Amino acid sequence: MPFTPSTTPESVRRVACVGAGVIGGGWVAHFLARGYDVTAWDPAEDAEDKLRRLVSAAWPALEQLGLADGASPDRLTVAPTLAAAVADADFVQESAPEKLELKRSLLAELDAATPPGVVIASSTSGYPMTDMQTTATAPSRLVVGHPFNPPYLIPLVEVVGGTHTDPAAVAWASRFYDLAGKSVITMDRELPGFIANRLQEALWREALHMVANGEATVEDIDASITEGPGLRWAFMGPCLTFALAGGEGGMAHMLDHFGPSLKSPWTRLEAPELDRALRDAMVDGCATAAGDRSYADLVAERDQGVINVLRATGRLPQPTPHPSHSPQPAHPTASARLPLPLRLSPIPLFRQVVQEDWIDYNGHLSEAYYVLVFGFATDALMDASGLGAGYRARTGRSLYTVEAHVRYLDEVPRGSQLAVRTTVLGVAAKKLRVLHEMYRCDPAGEPSGDPVATEELFTLHVDQRQGCAVPFPDATRDLLAAAVAPSPEWAGHGIRPVGA
Template identity: 40%
Template sequence: MSDIANIGIVGCGVIGAGWAARFVLNGYDVAVFDPDPEVARKIGEVLANARLAQGKLLPGLALPEGRLTVAPSLAEAVGNADFVVENLPEVEALKIRVLAEIDAAARPEAVIASSTSGLLPSRLQSGMAHPERFIVGHPFNPVYLLPLVELCPGDKTAPANLDTAEALYRRIGMRPLRVRHEIDGFIADRLLEALWREALWLVNDGVATTAEIDDAIRFGAGLRWSFMGTFLTYRIAGGEAGMRHFLAQFGPALKLPWTKLEAPELTEDLVDTVSAQSDEQAAGVSIRALERKRDDCLVAVMSGLMGEDYGAGSVLKEYRQSLFERAGRGAPRLSEAGSGPLATYAAQVPAEWIDYNGHMTEHRYLQCFGEATDALLRHIGVDAGYLAAGRSFYTVETHLRHLGQGRVGDSLTVETQVVDTDAKRLHLFHSLRKDGDAVLATAEQMLLHVDTRAERTAAMEGDVLDAVRRLADAHAALPRPDAAGRAVGIRKS
């Protein structure tokens, strides 16, 4: 999606702000319009949370951020946009009117998407002069973390514009799900609505409180849903005989009065009950704090699933690899003088990196240096194609020195110097700095170039060898680090 650079966002509540954060953190320039006078503050807070979550989910892989602008009018927000996202309240007449305004103000080639959670796209595009460029792209909160986005065309949507939207969503780390038939509520919200209605009945009938219902989900089926969904879970429940046995065993229960899909009337008493129980459940914790806790839990689940290359973890793994490849074209850079160490890593210290002593635990230092080494390898051309060809570098020796303490919020950078090299070896020295100044730690590493199929060392060749030689030549004039070649400082008898 190299031709899409500017994003216009109309309506910047929870969903619009989430879209803005996701696009900004992926390097897109974003202009937003919302009549709320507090929009700049609110979107700034959401973006701050998104940065924290992104840094935890993809440490060391931050792309250069795009620019965020709060536009004074709808026309100025969308006038230069390549892709527009509408996020207004779920009022059909309002959306139809504003989408027509967006259509009139946007450039002819811009694609226009609505975040509607269930309104029919054919009706929403009915007031547009160019309905062929309209699609529904329904995300899930928090938009900057959850990968699912439901794609649904209207009857006048051009297939090419649906393809454009899908490619863009994939580029920013999302999992597009095409809705086969236009239907109220699409797929996910129809499922969520059924659960929501039954939950309201359970509260209404005094069977359970809001906290008890949430516990029934988060300690049980919700854990399975996060990676396996409903049908695959029930297939397993059928044992070796599979889904057919499950349906035979549990199918009769479908005739029992276990659910009430018609929602109860939202009387004042029911609204008061749900609201009071929810307040008690939150226990005075602010919305922003709850958002951060939600984000941290999602990061933990998605990171674990990435290790299994399953469910949402597969999407994250693919997105992470794409960031490696994109970052490899420009993230590590020579100093302004052209011959200094490479800047190979940048991050802020998150709370979970802190140990019982109140500062960075020791294995996080190694994590920073590992990310720096990966960045250097990307810089010299070790990409997916190179690895697929059976070539790579293995780290065979590392010596760390811990010289200072990193605390929550500290800005960390790593500079990397090539100390020595030959056809099979790459000798590196990393310096980890806090706030661009004090050295917190150093790491000296020896890497061997290997043939991964033969499982033995092999000489570098081609573009990688040329890149290593250029880098070594650039660093040849640098002073050799004082700590290079040092061993652990135990006095020998």
């Protein structure tokens, strides 16, 4: 029976989550944060309490990620029966225990209870849908939507149908997950373990072999990943990473150079024959993945990525303020153009990699995106001064920009790493003036050369609920006041002096 959707992925309002343990609860939190109404059902007696605890515990992280308009834990309903949970659903996510017989009968029950034309997705970690859809009456709408724990933080979902699934249902589910903020991989064939779990499993089995044979300790194995390749995998996959190991010759050189070692017993997993077709598939695949990025671009991206991961995980100290914050400016030409108050500030340097879709038809950073990057730097300043996402959500208070003066000083080519150094120019009870200076980074991730742009910003601390400016919290005002770089030199460069 072909699948005829009852609604478009764009029109989904209510999601039913059936099975509300670790994964089902994680899905509930994710869908709530994306602004959906969620109905959950789980047969366990204490399921509702556990689920609400999971959602509450996840909510601060979800706030940091950014909530959709109207998103609220209050939009969760726990249904008394499976039938009640799915009766009004526009999409169903099944996350019951990983037991084949249970999945088979549960999917058949869900199929019978869910309105026709509604896609039902299973979170299964490894069963092919073909094996699970055997007893359903309308198997064409059953798909796998395999998440990673926790589904509200890890973006990936792998989507695939079974023999009796209509490809239209797979396409519908992929589009829906995409709209719901997931990173979707749509597979065109069933593969036990899908993609990511096969890769994880290969590594896991080799780790078990090494421990079983006394070849490495558990500690060695974990350190070999967290101190080694794992640092790169968060932002660049293993294929592109290996292509860089081939230097400017890329994947072709890498395979020609290291290909023969595929015959060596480096792992218990047998390597495929590296014939011409496989070599070309790898080389072409890496070229596609690299897109317009040159070897130098990719190296710069990798280097900055590793530095970012090392910093984010506390293994590298935050950068010390650049010498240009000392009384002797390190960039005389920049300071000649605009004398600035140069003094040590505790405000951290904000870093940003230029995104591909920020590039205009001239191959450089588009005008509006300079301002976007400065906006991110202002967010970082808020985070650093106690006005972060948690404060904003709790109080409804935030910084509002009322005046900005941007100078575009130089082009920013694609692939650039940017750093924004922020100097506090002045702070009063409700007002704050800052100067952002944007630099391109050297390969070590440090700002280099003259600023490519500056933004002078006058902001007010506003209470949205009261609709007016209000005083900063004392701690924030003290912190910002301590960072102020008092100097008459900046006066007259685009920002009015701010009164007390």
